[in-house]
Amino acid sequence: xxxxxxxAPVGLKHKHLLGxxxxxxxxxxxxxxxxxxxxxxxxRPIKKVxxxxxxxxxxLFFENSTRTRISFExxxxxxxxxxxxxxxxxxxxxxxxxxxxTAANIEAMKIDAVVMRHSAPGSCLFLSRCLxxxxxxxxxxxxxxxxxxxxxxxxxxxxxxSLEGKRVTLVGDILHSRVxxxxxYGLQKVGAKVQVCGPAPLVPRHIQDLGVEVFWxxxxxxxxxxxxxxxxxxxxxHNAHHFPSLREYHEEFGVTADRLDRHASxxxxxxxxxxxxxxxxxxxxxxxxxxxxxLEQVTNGVAVRMAVLYLLLGxxxxxx
Amino acid sequence: MGxxxxxxxxxxxxxxRTITRLAHEIVEKNKGLESLALVGMQTRGVFLARRxxxxxxxxxxxxPPLGSLDVTFYRDDWRMKLKQPDVQxxxxxxxxxxxxxxxxxxxxxxxxxxRAALDALMDLGRPARIQLAVLVxxxxxELPIRPDFVGKNLPTSMGEEVRVKLQEHDGEEGVWLVxxxxxxx
Amino acid sequence: MNTELNFLECGLFLLKGAxxxxxxxxxxxxxxxxxxxxxIARRGVDLEVEGAEVLDLQGLTVVPGFVDLxxxxxxxxxxxxxxxxxxxxxxxxxxxxxxxxxxxxxxxCDNAAMVEFLLAKSRDHAVTLLPLGAVTAGLKGERxxxxxxxxxxxxxxxxxxxxxxxxxxxxxxxLSYSRMFGLPLFEFPREAGFGEGQxxxxxxxxxxxxxxxxxxxxxxxxxRGIRVAEFEEAxxxxxxxxxxxxxxxxxxxxxxxxxxxxxxxxxxxxxxxTACLDFNPSTKLxxxxxxxxxxxxxxxxxxxxxxxxxxxxxxxxxxDDLDREFPxxxxxxxxxxxxxxxxxxxxxxxxxxxxxxxxxxxxxxxxRILGMPPASLEVGAPAELSLLxxxxxxxxxxxxxxxxxxxxxxxxxxxxxxxxxxxxxNYLALRG
Numbered sequence: 001x002x003x004x005x006x007x008a009p010v011g012l013k014h015k016h017l018l019g020x021x022x023x024x025x026x027x028x029x030x031x032x033x034x035x036x037x038x039x040x041x042x043x044r045p046i047k048k049v050x051x052x053x054x055x056x057x058x059x060l061f062f063e064n065s066t067r068t069r070i071s072f073e074x075x076x077x078x079x080x081x082x083x084x085x086x087x088x089x090x091x092x093x094x095x096x097x098x099x100x101x102t103a104a105n106i107e108a109m110k111i112d113a114v115v116m117r118h119s120a121p122g123s124c125l126f127l128s129r130c131l132x133x134x135x136x137x138x139x140x141x142x143x144x145x146x147x148x149x150x151x152x153x154x155x156x157x158x159x160x161x162s163l164e165g166k167r168v169t170l171v172g173d174i175l176h177s178r179v180x181x182x183x184x185y186g187l188q189k190v191g192a193k194v195q196v197c198g199p200a201p202l203v204p205r206h207i208q209d210l211g212v213e214v215f216w217x218x219x220x221x222x223x224x225x226x227x228x229x230x231x232x233x234x235x236x237x238h239n240a241h242h243f244p245s246l247r248e249y250h251e252e253f254g255v256t257a258d259r260l261d262r263h264a265s266x267x268x269x270x271x272x273x274x275x276x277x278x279x280x281x282x283x284x285x286x287x288x289x290x291x292x293x294x295l296e297q298v299t300n301g302v303a304v305r306m307a308v309l310y311l312l313l314g315x316x317x318x319x320x
Numbered sequence: 321m322g323x324x325x326x327x328x329x330x331x332x333x334x335x336x337r338t339i340t341r342l343a344h345e346i347v348e349k350n351k352g353l354e355s356l357a358l359v360g361m362q363t364r365g366v367f368l369a370r371r372x373x374x375x376x377x378x379x380x381x382x383x384p385p386l387g388s389l390d391v392t393f394y395r396d397d398w399r400m401k402l403k404q405p406d407v408q409x410x411x412x413x414x415x416x417x418x419x420x421x422x423x424x425x426x427x428x429x430x431x432x433x434x435r436a437a438l439d440a441l442m443d444l445g446r447p448a449r450i451q452l453a454v455l456v457x458x459x460x461x462e463l464p465i466r467p468d469f470v471g472k473n474l475p476t477s478m479g480e481e482v483r484v485k486l487q488e489h490d491g492e493e494g495v496w497l498v499x500x501x502x503x504x505x
Numbered sequence: 506m507n508t509e510l511n512f513l514e515c516g517l518f519l520l521k522g523a524x525x526x527x528x529x530x531x532x533x534x535x536x537x538x539x540x541x542x543x544x545i546a547r548r549g550v551d552l553e554v555e556g557a558e559v560l561d562l563q564g565l566t567v568v569p570g571f572v573d574l575x576x577x578x579x580x581x582x583x584x585x586x587x588x589x590x591x592x593x594x595x596x597x598x599x600x601x602x603x604x605x606x607x608x609x610x611x612x613x614c615d616n617a618a619m620v621e622f623l624l625a626k627s628r629d630h631a632v633t634l635l636p637l638g639a640v641t642a643g644l645k646g647e648r649x650x651x652x653x654x655x656x657x658x659x660x661x662x663x664x665x666x667x668x669x670x671x672x673x674x675x676x677x678x679x680l681s682y683s684r685m686f687g688l689p690l691f692e693f694p695r696e697a698g699f700g701e702g703q704x705x706x707x708x709x710x711x712x713x714x715x716x717x718x719x720x721x722x723x724x725x726x727x728x729r730g731i732r733v734a735e736f737e738e739a740x741x742x743x744x745x746x747x748x749x750x751x752x753x754x755x756x757x758x759x760x761x762x763x764x765x766x767x768x769x770x771x772x773x774x775x776x777x778x779t780a781c782l783d784f785n786p787s788t789k790l791x792x793x794x795x796x797x798x799x800x801x802x803x804x805x806x807x808x809x810x811x812x813x814x815x816x817x818x819x820x821x822x823x824x825d826d827l828d829r830e831f832p833x834x835x836x837x838x839x840x841x842x843x844x845x846x847x848x849x850x851x852x853x854x855x856x857x858x859x860x861x862x863x864x865x866x867x868x869x870x871x872x873r874i875l876g877m878p879p880a881s882l883e884v885g886a887p888a889e890l891s892l893l894x895x896x897x898x899x900x901x902x903x904x905x906x907x908x909x910x911x912x913x914x915x916x917x918x919x920x921x922x923x924x925x926x927x928x929x930x931n932y933l934a935l936r937g
Contacts, residue, residue, distance in 0.1 A: 021712070033407070034407050037390070037392075037393075037407040037408075037409070037410070040409070040410055041393065044443060044444055045443075045444070045445065046443040046444070048443070049393035049394060049440075049443065050393070050394055050439065051392075051393040051394070079393075098825075098828060098829055099829060099830055100828055100829075118830065120830035120831060120832045120833065121713055121714035121715050121784075121831065121832065122713065122714075122715075122784035122830065122831040122832075123830040123831070125784050126784065126829075126830055126831065140714065141714050141715075141832075142714035142715075143713060143714025143715075144714065178714075181711070181712070181714060204710075204711045206706075206707050206708040206710075206711050207711060209708045210708070210711075310393075
């Protein structure tokens with residue numbers, strides 16, 4: 001409370017983070033800028049700040065996603081929030097207790113925010129209509145996974161400076177990907193050009209209507225990219241109509257050192273949201289190479305989630 | 321609601337003289353600049369700390385380490401505001417362990433920002449000692465915090481505020497007492 | 506707004522002051538109408554009849570009665586969604602004199618006992634219930650139900666509900682066998698194997714992250730239906746067309762004389778797939794809401810006679826059905842009470858067709874498909890009349906509606922016209 005003028009007139013216009021589709025470029029940059037400050041905090045001997053003391057965050061995970069949950073949990077703890085983990089299978093909300101009842105029960109224990117992972121698209125929006133708490137989407141089916149896209153943006157911004165005009169190609173299963181849409185929205189809003197590359201049955205035809213260029217040839221995609229974001233191939237989601245075998249997938253679309261040596265610019269960066277299937281969508285010698293920013297993504301993930309929690313739980317105190 | 325300037329407390333020359341005096345007091349109290357470092361609090365404290373560092377270099381011929389501190393994450397009032405404060409850089413590129421730190425801010429008021437700064441510094445290491453230098457102490461403390469070096473003591477009313485303007489940040493130089501005025505409808 | 510629906514059963518009643526409108530018969534006059542023992546007994550100006558129940562219908566328009574070709578209630582099995590009584594009340598409020606009920610109850614309407622149960626349950630209601638029999642036993646798509654037994658029990662036609670008959674061979678067999686009983690076969694055309702899409706496959710499904718249903722799924726089903734009907738030289742009725750391509754296929758088939766008829770829902774005439782973007786479960790329909798260009802093609806086909814009828818496709822659901830994640834909510838919406846107002850807005854108020862054509866789509870069209878003669882306002886005809894208020898700004902509120910279903914995409918929306926009730930034989934229903 002020094003005698004300074006009013007604080008900076010910035011902030012998020014949203015109560016929740018349900019997706020990036022309706023976040024502005026300004027809001028995205030605010031999150032990334034704030035995350036940079038938290039990256040500094042993560043470099044300190046004591047990697048914890050008291051910012052969210054007294055705030056309770058519930059991690060409501062209806063799908064197994066150990067990494068995302070740990071990343072959120074780490075972010076919450078480093079902000080001194082109290083955290084509770086709740087895991088259940090989505091199918092239990094189909095048969096037993098409804099999602100509303102589960103969430104309402106948890107909210108009745110006086111919480112401030114819910115971080116939710118759920119297989120059903122739109123479920124975070126649904127939850128935001130049921131509860132007063134702040135809702136943060138940790139992945140709702142193939143709809144959005146905004147914090148993953150934000151951490152990708154942070155990683156690229158730190159590596160490349162501005163993303164204006166940079167060509168970022170998502171490689172793999174776009175159709176079932178939980179990160180594709182958020183990445184497209186986020187990248188386009190900060191001025192990057194988004195491209196996708198994958199087996200045609202796994203690339204939604206209408207993606208071009210979003211201004212996204214489509215490649216069916218991975219080498220052509222590599223030649224025309226500054227960044228490859230290699231998505232995980234989840235075999236359980238695929239049937240024989242999508243592609244014949246993992247072996248053929250690797251032959252046709254695998255990102256290998258040989259392909260990069262022949263077709264990539266020296267500066268090309270390789271990302272992967274993890275967990276990686278070595279030898280399927282990405283070769284080991286690429287994942288572990290100097291081009292790979294995969295581990296930076298993980299570090300940045302904690303900082304971005306700290307920023308999101310900090311910005312959304314700022315503003316008015318919760319009325320008890 | 322706006323603010324009206326009521327009185328000028330320091331002009332450019334006054335500010336410069338005050339910095340010089342604070343620098344001398346710091347040297348005197350610490351018996352030199354051995355293990356001393358300056359930490360400016362965002363925003364104007366950073367510029368004041370830089371000026372103090374330059375003045376100390378002129379006096380003693382040695383330039384003490386200088387860092388900046390943003391205490392946003394440590395504040396206890398941020399959740400009461402409608403807008404999130406802008407987070408600024410904390411930049412301390414030296415190890416604060418066992419140093420004599422002088423924390424620099426422009427105006428001391430309730431003491432809550434200083435409390436947050438103390439917590440932030442403790443998380444960064446274990447300094448030997450922390451002292452506080454402020455340009456203006458306007459009173460109304462809510463915590464048991466007392467400055468070690470004060471440019472000017474100025475009792476104010478709650479309707480008044482103190483505005484420090486620095487050339488590097490504001491494009492003008494001086495310290496003013498301002499008061500709240502209701503907007504004409 | 507008085508929304509109460511009053512029912513009356515009476516052997517002699519006099520409808521006074523209404524406009525009588527039957528464009529197909531050249532009737533448009535302000536006359537009174539006497540209904541005696543369910544038959545239109547007299548028509549004339551300022552009728553006075555001793556002992557008749559007199560009803561003042563000033564401001565209303567009396568038209569040939571509406572018949573719905575496709576509604577689903579919940580009884581038996583899911584009475585929480587809709588009972589036969591609440592469903593027929595909703596039909597009366599929608600101006601319908603008769604409603605075809607899909608066989609999707611529990612147990613399935615695939616035997617004479619179920620038909621008898623449905624007919625018995627609805628016997629004393631103003632609205633006539635027309636049960637449709639399942640084409641295959643239990644709607645399982647395996648062996649044919651006893652279609653002859655169903656015919657004798659009184660079904661109005663055969664229908665395979667929301668599953669449709671999968672494969673040309675199955676459809677051919679069903680059509681070939683069912684035609685012996687002189688009853689129409691209602692087919693919900695779609696190609697199997699495209700999976701459980703939630704919305705139309707396109708930009709909307711992509712943005713929502715949902716599995717989509719491509720137009721191809723329907724177009725192939727329509728093509729198959731047309732070819733089978735053509736090959737068998739039999740009559741087939743296709744329900745709920747929604748794509749530009751399927752109405753084009755239909756247009757071509759009709760031009761070469763194939764005996765296919767088709768309908769669509771008011772929802773598909775009025776809404777496009779972007780209505781789904783808010784994840785409102787009441788917009789999750791089967792077939793899915795399609796892009797705007799399909800909606801326009803569908804409206805044009807309804808206007809120019811390629812489509813024969815508009816069916817409500819009433820599929821009520823209760824709060825608990827909807828209060829869950831979008832993919833787990835049921836398909837369909839409650840629509841009996843809004844069907845006419847919605848279709849009027851989409852076709853007449855938008856200038857695509859005249860009121861005459863809309864009335865055909867609600868009355869003469871569906872009756873022809875069911876093999877019923879057109880309803881008439883002439884003396885001597887059975888009294889099957891819809892009562893319309895053609896100047897009645899109103900707002901749909903689920904809580905004031907007759908249906909138990911809360912899944913209306915029209916909640917809170919305003920319309921310009923509204924059915925005021927209906928007359929069916931000795932029965933009358935009237936709002937207010």
